[in-house]
Amino acid sequence: MSALVRVPRSTLARSLGLALAGGAALLVASELLGSYQDLQLASGTYYFIVLAGLTMLTGLSGQISLGHGALMAVGAYTVALLVGNEHWALVPALAAATAVGAAVGVAVGAAASRLRGPYLAGATLALAIGLPALAEKYSGTFGGANGLVINPPAVPAGLGVSFPLERWEAWIAGAGALVVVFVINNLVRSGVGRSLRAVRDDEIAASLCGLHVGRVQTLAFVVSAACAGLGGGMLAVVLQLAAPGAFQLQLSLSLLTAIVLGGLGSQLGAIWGAAVLVLLPTWTEHLSHSFSLSQQVSANLPLAIYGAVLIGAMLVWPSGIQGALRRIYAAARRSSVGLKRLEGNPTSGSGGAGNESN
Amino acid sequence: MTRFIDLTLNGISTGAVYAAVALALVMIWRATRIVNFAQGGMLMITTFIASDVIGSTGSYWLGFFVALACGLVLGALVERVLIRRVEGGPPLNAVIVALGLLILLEAVAGMIWGNTPRSFPPAFSIRGYDVGGTRLLFAPNDTFTVLVVLGVAVALWLLFRFTDLGLRMRASALAPEVARLLGVRVGRMFTLGWALAALVGSLAGVLVAPSVFVGPSQFDPVLIFGFTAAVLGGLDSPPGAVVGGVVLGLVLSYVSGYEGASLVTLAALVVLVAVLMVRPGGLFSTRRERRV
């Protein structure tokens, strides 16, 4: 009766297991990869942190945000100011970035919860453009267009003198990602997650059931903003710089498209999205080099491919990479279930159609 | 005082351009329930084409009308080829397609014309009017801008309100299924709606080009302000788009004049949020959002 591997029933235990498994994978990967790839791993991880929150916001609670790039900027500048000016240690600074992100998220989320669809998109769009401009207006504090420089984090002595900085950064980012996975997974499968879905699917019905729509949606926003703050803080550490140029509109747009590519509402999809954000630009640059294209063409090629991929992915794969995988998986399950039926074996429960948080 | 008048006039002139972009966005939203983020890219392309035409023929007006014609064609093409496939689906898909198109258009423009911004001639003189000795910051070209945008807005209003074609387009936008049952070729109406909207967008492009210069990303702020203006006025309301555009133009002009240009976008955000808090559907929303 006892299976070889017992999958824990409690959500908390499951999330913990997931986080630890993910952590182990990251650890192994970072050991095997070289410095440059470690840097990419670190980048991908902090993108994942942001995307995990954003995909929950858009997929689960149905709110579109074009302004998460600005929220990342908030986290980045927080870390830059605390580490650079106040000489805080890295981990407390990242925690502060998360907290500040959450605080801004409360304000933005409260406003956002009153807006719908395109109006929310418009407001967050303006946020994406307007907030980084503050850095230029108050250039005394924020370093203007050049931004604030951050000294690279010191690798702890205990890891040895030759421990590469990039791997340490990947570990830090990874630790943050584990926390995020744990928290969001719990959230998604808990009563809060159900409330979010209820509000997304039918606000009026949800409020008639006693759900406080505004509060639930603000909570989702706050969590996603906290993730953005943390991810942005990590970005500042990896780039060793917090400057307005890194947080232009393109960033917010890239984040949004990454979660769509990965599949809305899907944490696994956030991994795909993060991978695309990191790998695609590098790959397109290689492509343009190998075809020896003119400067004018090659400089714009990455963007062109990006745009074409977005359009193509939406037309061909509306539910994103994760959705496509799910369909393949479901089809495979159906055929194996069909086989079982033929052989006269009892089948297990129905396929996973409609269950989107995995 | 002169400063205030200057800023006001300047605000009206820039506001007219934002109003045109807002109008284009509103038309498409009303027709197909999609926010056309690619509008900025589309009008950028048509302005580039106009620039080439002007450069090779020396005629401003030829370039002007070629831009408008290209806008018509481009709008119809985009709707037919791309948007048709995502109409009626989840709204986010259409948003992503539009964003993807925006990025693609900007990249392609960079490949064809390069990324260095180039200048674009104004239609008329940009030397401010001389009023009793003082030179205003408002020139014949600004008068032209305001008048032509107003003219186009009125023309569109007449089209929609008083013609059979306009009736068909409104019905297609308001209730496509019912319109089909009444024999209206809804698909064609959508294509036409996009074509007209793109025409208005192209107009905005050539009008604003002299001040922002022509380059792949030069029109991004214009798109954003146009979008803000559209949301301000209410996405369902064409008159709201015009009013929203002018109001935004004025506000941004004052902010830029008194506080400095870098706060301009933040000011737009503040205005936007303030209005939406009081009226979540925009200034001119009279009814709640249409629910499917």
Added chain:
Amino acid sequence: MSAPAALEIEDLCTDYGPVRAVDGVTLTVAQGSVTAVLGANGAGKTSLLRTISGLQAASAGRVRVRGRDVLGLAVEDVVRGGLAQVPEGRGVITELSTEENLRLGGLWRGADAAALEDAYSLFPPLRERRSQAAGSLSGGERQMLSIARALMAAPQVLLLDEPSLGLAPMIAAQIMQLIRGLAAERGLAVLLVEQNARSALSIADRGVVLNLGRVVAADDAAALAADESLRKAYLGF
């Protein structure tokens, strides 16, 4: 009858994914007659109408309007073949005025002012409200508008989806009588979907009872109304 019936449906099937909503329905409607389609909620009545007009794709079968095959055509083209549908819930476009709604109905045919006049004569209350937004009309007035709008295209076949829904009984009865009269005067072939079976059978020539998408009974209206066991089983009276 040597001429083809105005509306002929053969073995029509419609699927919503794995659910078969219309299962091999066959019926014909002659000019100048009213056929009532009856059955409980979910019996497939609305799906049937939507499939005929083309709003819903069919999986199998044939639909002929005035002898012409229309299955697979776009809705606009089916309509231009001489069919009009008054949708469930009336489908009045509330943001347009009464007159604009009416004019819209006749645009594809190039209907002129005379057709508009005709509509107003048929439904005087509409004339009073011609410039008002259609959203301000009462339920009964909206039903009149919806029917008048469908008639602007001078159709040969008229599909009506639950015209009495949400109307006060007296108004509903008036509408029913009106439909009866229109069929006779204008030679329309009327296919009438109704939940209120008693009312529908009182004005219909023929009746078809659907259950789970299938035709379980098809007969003259009077015969159906007289069949007690049938009435109790499927029609609720």
